[in-house]
Amino acid sequence: MIKGSEFLRLDNLRVHFPVRGGVFKKAIGYCKAVDGVSFSLKKGQTLGLVGESGCGKSTLAKSIVRLLRPTSGKIHFKDYTTDDIERRKDFCKSVQMVFQDPAESLNTRMTVGAIIQEPLDIHGLGNRDERPVRVKELLQKVGLPVSATRRYPFEFSGGQRQRIGIARALAVSPELLVLDEPVSALDVSVQSQVLNLLLDLQNELGLSYLFIAHDLAVVKHVSDIIAVMYLGKIVEIASAEELYSNPLHAYTKALISAIPVPDPSVKRKRIVIPGDVPSPIDPPPGCAFGHRVNAKNYPASLGMPLGLKEVVADHWVLDCPCCIEEG
Numbered sequence: 001m002i003k004g005s006e007f008l009r010l011d012n013l014r015v016h017f018p019v020r021g022g023v024f025k026k027a028i029g030y031c032k033a034v035d036g037v038s039f040s041l042k043k044g045q046t047l048g049l050v051g052e053s054g055c056g057k058s059t060l061a062k063s064i065v066r067l068l069r070p071t072s073g074k075i076h077f078k079d080y081t082t083d084d085i086e087r088r089k090d091f092c093k094s095v096q097m098v099f100q101d102p103a104e105s106l107n108t109r110m111t112v113g114a115i116i117q118e119p120l121d122i123h124g125l126g127n128r129d130e131r132p133v134r135v136k137e138l139l140q141k142v143g144l145p146v147s148a149t150r151r152y153p154f155e156f157s158g159g160q161r162q163r164i165g166i167a168r169a170l171a172v173s174p175e176l177l178v179l180d181e182p183v184s185a186l187d188v189s190v191q192s193q194v195l196n197l198l199l200d201l202q203n204e205l206g207l208s209y210l211f212i213a214h215d216l217a218v219v220k221h222v223s224d225i226i227a228v229m230y231l232g233k234i235v236e237i238a239s240a241e242e243l244y245s246n247p248l249h250a251y252t253k254a255l256i257s258a259i260p261v262p263d264p265s266v267k268r269k270r271i272v273i274p275g276d277v278p279s280p281i282d283p284p285p286g287c288a289f290g291h292r293v294n295a296k297n298y299p300a301s302l303g304m305p306l307g308l309k310e311v312v313a314d315h316w317v318l319d320c321p322c323c324i325e326e327g
Contacts, residue, residue: 006076007043007208008064008176012036013073015056015063019281031281033059035232036073038308041225043175046202046209048223048240050216050255054277056232057212058100061178064210065097077176093123096169100181102161106153112139112164113149119171138167142197159190163197170201178210183218195222216259220244228252231288232280234308235323238315248311250323251289290322297322 015034018027034056041047049057062068064075074081080091099105106115116135120126126134136146142163153161162182169177179198183191199222201207213219219226220240227237228251236249247253254271261268275292278284284291286301300321309319317324 006040007045007078008210009038009040009074009076010064011038011074011076013038013060013063013075014071015059015068016071029281032232032283033280034063034070035280035283037229037232037234039225039227039234039237041208041210043208044202044206045224046211046222048219048226049210049212049229050214050219050226051229052277053214054280055229056280057229058180060229061097061180061210061212065095065178066092067097089123093172094174095176095178096172096174097178097180098162098165098169098182101185102158102165103153105165106161106168108153110152111149112151112153112156115153115164116149116168116171119168123172125172134171138170141170141201142167157190158186159194162186162194166194166197166201170205173205174207176208176210178212180212181214182211184214191218198222216255228255231278231283233288233306233318234316235289235318235320236316237308242312242315246312246315248315248317248324249289249320250293250295287318287320287322290320295322 013034014032014036016030016032019029019031020026021028037060039047049060051057059068063070077091077095113132113135116138117131120131120134125131135149139146139148144160144163144167153164156164182198183194186194195218198209202209209222211219211222223240225237226240226243227234228249229235230251236243236247236252243252244256247256254273257268257271273293278288278291286298286304287295287306290298290301306318306320308316310316
């Protein structure tokens with residue numbers, strides 16, 4: 001939605017999972033994990049994606065890196081189209097993913113050197129002599145000693161394991177990194193170190209990031225653009241400064257009100273969201289957030305085609321009568 005030279009663009013992307021039942025396990029419904037997401041990202045930018053657990057953030061990330069196949073919609077990356085992504089192996093070299101829990105995403109039976117070298121072996125990059133040298137360069141780039149090549153992931157701390165995961169993602173020289181909550185499993189002091197590493201790597205290598213997180217303060221620190229996701233849909237997207245200074249959707253306002261203020265003398269009114277997130281298998285017929293909070297204008301959203309509208313330049317919000325205050 002942010003205008004300019006587009007590096008990555010999603011057009012009405014949907015990822016629906018069949019819910020099966022009965023004797024023959026036929027599809028009796030669909031879990032709409034991602035339901036019509038559109039946004040764009042320029043080269044060198046970071047797009048922060050925020051929202052509650054279960055809103056579809058990780059599913060969206062996995063569909064971009066081909067771990068999941070979209071049900072419908074289009075993914076455009078540079079000169080790749082959705083069809084190209086399906087059949088071209090070299091797409092994987094351009095887009096890599098860093099997972100939330102490095103303890104789960106790293107093979108504990110492989111040495112760190114073998115883990116980082118594996119992408120080089122798969123894509124045939126370098127020869128037998130060049131690959132170990134590349135592995136050592138990557139370890140140094142992420143702040144780990146060369147001696148780590150002979151050790152195993154369980155011998156490292158959580159922050160060090162995440163650095164190994166980042167080194168593995170960088171092995172094939174990607175242009176886009178999809179970061180699925182890369183610091184949420186780490187201690188606060190370690191989080192800042194990993195975030196600073198990511199920012200340094202972005203400046204050095206010209207990387208673009210899709211950064212998924214729960215912590216809105218972290219997202220603001222690293223992102224150029226922020227998209228707020230709720231129950232499979234983008235409800236608001238704008239530049240980081242614009243979104244934090246002028247949130248328009250009721251859900252965005254509630255998320256921002258929950259950010260801790262470091263000054264104890266400053267009091268912020270907390271907006272508590274009542275109720276539970278509706279089921280993506282059986283979503284409400286109108287606005288999902290309005291249904292959850294029993295918004296007085298919820299009936300007006302029934303049957304409406306709820307799409308994003310541009311309120312001010314490059315600030316898009318879900319055009320919903322029950323979640324936007326009339327100004």
